[in-house]
Amino acid sequence: MAMLARSAHGELLVGLSRAQVRPVPDGLASKLVTAGRFGGLAVRSTADCPFAGAGSDLRIRLVVPNDYIEQFSELPSPALDDWVAREVSGPLSRGYPIDSIQLGVTPLAAEYAARFGDSLPAASKNLAERVNPLGVGVTVSVGLDDLSASYPPSAGRFGIDAAPVLERTLPSAAGLSLDAYPFLLALGATDPATVAFLALEPTAQGFWDDGGGLWYADALSSVHDAAVYALEGLGFGDLPVSLTTGWPTDGAAGATARRTATFLEGAARWTAGGEGSPKRPGANMSLVFRELLDEDTAELTEDAPWSRRWGIYDSAASSKLNVSAVGTYALVPGVDYETVDRTFCVVRSEAPDDALLSGLSFACNATDCTSIQKDASCYSPPSLRRHATIAYNGFFQDRGQDASACDFGGTKVARPEQPREACGIPTPASARATTVASATGHPITASRVAKTRPVEGHAGVPTPQQSERDEGCDTRTT
Template sequence: MSFCVIVLVLCLSVAVAVTESAIGVNWGTVSFHRLKPSTVVDLLKDNKIRKVKLFDADPDALTALMGSGIEVMVGIPNEMLSPLSSSTAASDLWVRQNVSTYLLKAGADIRYIAVGNEPFLTSYSGQFQSYVVPALQNLQQSLAKSNLAGYVKLVVPCNADAYESSLPSQGAFRPELTQIMTQLVEFLNSNGSPFVVNIYPFLSLYGSSDFPQDYAFFEGTSHSVTDGPNVYNNAFDGNFDTLVAALNKIGYGQMPIVIGEVGWPTDGAISANLNAARTFNQGLINHVLSNKGTPLRPGAPPLDIYLFSLLDEGAKSVLPGNFERHWGIFSFDGQAKYPLNLGLGNRLLKNAKNVEYLPSRWCVANPSLDMSDVTNHVKLACGVADCTTLNYGGSCNGIGVKGNISYAFNSYYQLHMQNEKSCDFDGLGMVTFLNPSVGECRFLVGVTDTNSSGCEPGLGSYKKWLIIGLLILWFFIM
């Protein structure tokens, strides 16, 4: 290692210790009711959020972000890792279309490319594992060809299940990942990139009845974890230091760490509610911005933290749980769910402005009719629209049978942009101009987005075509 490189490494190590953490957000778009990208960018700016992480490279989002001054992390879906790992032509094309195009004067300030999303997840059974490092190498070459390698950094968001331990100081990467993680971290280190990890204390609590609830938060616990001279009072610090120990075991104990996802849902499970989400997120922000760090990294908190997430995504898969659609600090229409200070003095979250709603009308069950034959209609409505708040632990779980029917009808009706026929249900539904919301159970009114057909979630059809294009290119090159 040359003297210059040694000096650079030392400077980076010092930077980890003194750099103040920044709070960013994840902007996901798997929703039936998408706000205009320009409205979302205005929401970010109004709340002085200076960092945003995308799960793709949606051209509408990137165009809206141009000139905003917001630092951007764009994403590459796992399905694209295979062609990108095998073809520099494919990586050149991806960089040209999704990075170079936007990195102009007054353009989108793309700082990171997330190569895959949790590609080492245990449930993937190694499906994407072998593609990660070759894809990184090809993309790095493509960035270098575009003279962007010094500005745009490649990262790989990893799930916390990539490492394991009973105590933080004994943290280690899963045995089958040790070799590839060593290669990955060597690559990140040589190119000045941080290690990105997603940490979810909520999932630990949700997945285990033995997990102590107060240990998931930051307000003190009667279930502290003692690890030699170190005492852990919250799950976040314990998880973070387990990663630090794992990195140390492969020789990179000073590697900068960014939290790619962390948060708490507000609905869809017993432990998912507004109060818990506010308590966790505010506690997390205060803890990180205090710069106390963790026992293994005192005074050196994560480089950045991206809250998960900015907005609710009502079209996400509920396979992990109904809470998956309720992670937003804002509801789908950009309205703050609870008071939250992002560390900007006394400022609390500001709502989105100029949101274009559909008319204030709802579809409900006709109170004068017999609902004994409604079961199939409810199944149809909830099979298409989002009814997760009706389930056990949800905010609408206690509104009664007719309330449940009305909620299902209305969700379907709003999804279909209030089309008159979508409130028929063989005559059992009726349109009302009186808001049927009850307490915390909100009957939504849709927004007039710019890219919805009224039936399809905004999943970014461009991404599907880009994947197809890369696969075709890959086929002809191989």
């Protein structure tokens, strides 16, 4: 079922970060956004979306980095004046359809230790005074953790630290931006029905909120209305609430491409359905899906091993999902592809464990090792040699298959052998390609396989075998 991401009833935007090891070209990024039928973009700078200027149907939400908040709170503030001229008034004069500015990303979170408690109210007021006359509103960003309670929605209240700051900040705000990730709530859930509800499964069972006397059929309405009740508690019950959310495709047991696709489709239904929420029936719902593209430069931590896999597309602009509701496909309409040969790097059977551990640590400091984190798609079976193969090969691909990147102190080598397939190492896409995967005990091998990759200005669109990872290992041709 196809539906427009933006309609008369609401708006589905997508975050666009250009923080990839090899940045996706502007023209290709534009085609990905168009293929997704998103109504707008959330970006840190209009420089990230030069294709969204005059003549574009996209709406732009600018997201101010937290580090600017303290500077914006000062008067006079050359930093604020320069930023408004560079990111707002200048682009508006060139036709960029900027309609809102989000001040920070959950600046009241506990990790900032009240750093922005004093500066946020003044920063919001100063920014609003400069951009409101230009027709642009300022929204204040909070996270679900800034609420002392969010379930049931009628119990929604801001915490004792956030509430007094928001009371002083919200008078100058045009809305509240709520970062809410049902995925994080699902991490500790053991009941399949709870996970289905959080993942926006269309057949999931909802719940009755006795306090509000309302039925909640989906997780997005639940967290949205928790924020509405919390705003009412501060005297700002009419303030619009927009959500920023997403579901990663790897890095945890519940992070899969299939579940991300389901969640994205649910988000599209939520914004386009025209039903509003139980607390605000008929309201226009606005949502930002966290990332269009994976950020393979994002910090990978033990607490958040999924941090590089929030994207609908991977960092090379290949689709991880096939979601008809928002128009994303393995091959994006209007994007030209070329077929190239790729070489893959795998482990020597005689390599000692201590050398593999050293090489694995080095590779994972420089490339994306999400898939071999505990509970991720390629963690099991937990073999050192298998994990090293996946990490080494990622390092090798990130560096353009340069022969010097497939060595690691002699623990890897390029040799035309035919090892067994391993999770996370692509399989052949055509009869002329040789097997490229490695499993435990096989030497490092560099074999060649056909791959389709998006390019600009290349004639012809080949049709490779389309595959999609569901639960478990990723065996897509990459």
